Amino acid sequence: MVCNRRANDDLPSVFEDGDIILGGIFTVHLDANPDIPSFTTTPTGTDCESFHLSNFRLMQTMIFAIDEINRSKTLLPNTTLGYKIYDDCSSSAIASKAALALVNGEQELIEYPECKGSSNVAAIIGCDISTSSIAAARAVGSFGIPMVSYFSTCSCLSDKQEYPTFFRTIPSDDYQSKLLAVLVKTFGWNWIGTIRSNTDYGNFGMRAFIEEAQKFGVCIAYSELFYRTDPADKVTKIVRVIKQATTKVLVGFLHPGEMRILLKEFLRQNVSGIQWIGSEGWVTEDLLPPEERAKFLVGTIGLATRRTEIDGLRDYLLKIHPSRFPDSFFVNKFWEAAFTCSLKADNVTEQTPSAFQMQQCTGKEQLDEIKNAYLPAIMDGSSYHVYKAVYAVAHALDDMLSCEEGYGPFMNNTCAHISNFEPWQLLHYLHSVNFTDRTGEVVYFDANGDPVPTYEVINLQMTLKGTVEIVNVGYYDGTAPLGQELALNVGDIVWSTVDNQIPPALCSEPCPPGTRKVSRKGQPICCFDCAECADGEISNITGMYKRGAEYDVIVSP
Ligand SMILES: *[C@@H]1O[C@H](CO)[C@@H](O)[C@H](O)[C@H]1NC(C)=O
Ligand SMILES: *[C@@H]1O[C@H](CO)[C@@H](O)[C@H](O)[C@H]1NC(C)=O
Ligand SMILES: *[C@@H]1O[C@H](CO)[C@@H](O)[C@H](O)[C@H]1NC(C)=O
Ligand SMILES: *[C@@H]1O[C@H](CO)[C@@H](O)[C@H](O)[C@H]1NC(C)=O
Secondary structure (H helix, E strand, C coil), X not given: CCCCCCCCCCCCEEEECCCEEEEEEECCEEXXXXXXXXXXXXXXXXXXXXXXXXXXXXXXXXXXXXXXXXXXXXXXCCCCEEEEEEECCCCHHHHHHHHHHHHCCHHHHHHCHHHHHHHCEEEEECXXXXXXXXXXXXXXXXXXXXXXXXXXXXXXXXXXXXXXXXXXXXXXXXXXXXHHHHHHHHCCCCEEEEEEEXXXXXXXXXXXXXXXXXXXXXXXXXXXXXXXXCCHHHHHHHHHHHHHCCCCEEEEECCXXXXXXXXXXXXXXXXXXXXXXXXXXXXXXXXXXXXXXXXXXXXXXXXXXXXXXXXXXXHHHHCCCCCCCCCCHHHHHHHHHHXXXXXXXXXXXXXXXXXXXXXXXXXXXXXXXXXXXXXXXXXXXXXXXXXXXXXXXXXXXXXXXXXXXXXXXXXXXXXXXXXXXXXXXXXXXXXXXXXXXXXXXXXXXXXXXCCCCEEXXXXXXXXXXXXXXXXXXXEEECCCCCXXXXXXXXXXXXXXXXXXXXXXXXXXXXXXXXXXXXXXXXXXXXXXXXXXXXXXXXXXXCCCCCCCCHHHHCCCC
């Protein structure tokens, strides 16, 4: 029988049938046309712009993982997984509609109950940015459909009252924010600037960072925010503030989209010498051409999720070619974006004038000859997070399979059946998943659906060839005993300063012996003057304050 699939698939999607279908939501294009988030117009394929090569890799990683599980004789034997994947074009409105489209199979179910397995997804792998996950998790939460995100880090998503079915394989920013504050304290800074993306990611992440930093007595010299669609003069003003500030240390909680815009303005105003402390959102991204990266970003310290190579993934990615997937909208777009050429068959849909001047793709282009975000020399953590997300769902399904009737976890010790289960039953298994993946990492979720946090502390350093390299200078392991989670090699760090010394970032120099701190009215506690001690008082320690005075809260630097 032919199952009638949903008719309103207006957005580009890829589908492969199976006994159980996993939904996927990825951000393959970065810009959605403002008027498309309707599911009512005919698809033209030109609606979303800015094809993102590394996000396309993430989408392919999901397919790779499903392929691998399908071939496995031990994981889900005799059950094939299929997929239905949407591109949300970086729009939270599209993300929530795509999520609804993935769970919505009711119409067909009434007419063709046999079709249930193939029209409803068991779980959704996604979304990309937090704002999209928030929208999608709200949309599908009431259906009980599990979502496992590979990229959304907003701590807000740990709230299980709000997002009961949300899981993720990337750690919550809660840890990241705390860790960035610990780094600032460790380097002895108390006078820093902050900048963030005006998004859930930036706002929640920065708020937690500032809270944490203030506990360490760190003061915020300035705090700026913007979003990529803000008028250009806003960014101009922000960079002027950064340029004129009395601190060179700048903590940035940003998406690559905003960081790219900001750096463009840095270049224009020629602001160098900033000591960046960066969130995992942008520090490992290739945001500038090599020479400019060297000038503006060397010395950057930041956090990155663990970079892991997955055996076989690189070969799989190299084999993707339009001739193997002639009908695939995404593969064709990918080829054109990777080689800046135009595939003949696509000239119907491509309406931008510049495309007509673009040369034709020959089909003989070689993926292994280009160096770009699709296949970086060292894979960042994102592919691995997608891979883990797919495996977590597969293991949950597999655990469901191994249930023994009479000993099951559900009412009257019953089991769920893989051919016909309720979403909340899979949710139950996902909560208790616990396995060691192929890279040797143990995967499980805490009560909030969060993974154990692990990070690399990275530093952007100049190589002898003049290129900038990401160097690992520390490691954070959430499973280590209390107090031993963070290991840092401060001596290995290259700083942004000309003499390669830790740049000072203090509002006031500590008061020398014989003097004490006097706070300045209306200024942060890190800014003070030093006054001679009065008769009968002594201070023989640097950074001494007067006992019992109102400004005693100062933490001595
Ligand atoms: C899953 O496995 C089946 C049978 O081996 C295969 O036909 C199908 O193409 C596979 N699907 C994916 C997504 O790998
Ligand atoms: C695409 O372009 C080729 C030549 O560049 C042309 O021959 C062909 O007719 C075009 N296809 C369509 C559908 O317009
Ligand atoms: C996961 O399984 C291992 C081995 O069976 C066990 O030692 C560990 O405590 C489990 N972890 C959790 C969080 O359940
Ligand atoms: C400061 O003076 C006190 C009291 O005389 C003394 O006990 C302490 O060791 C001195 N500290 C330093 C750093 O000299």
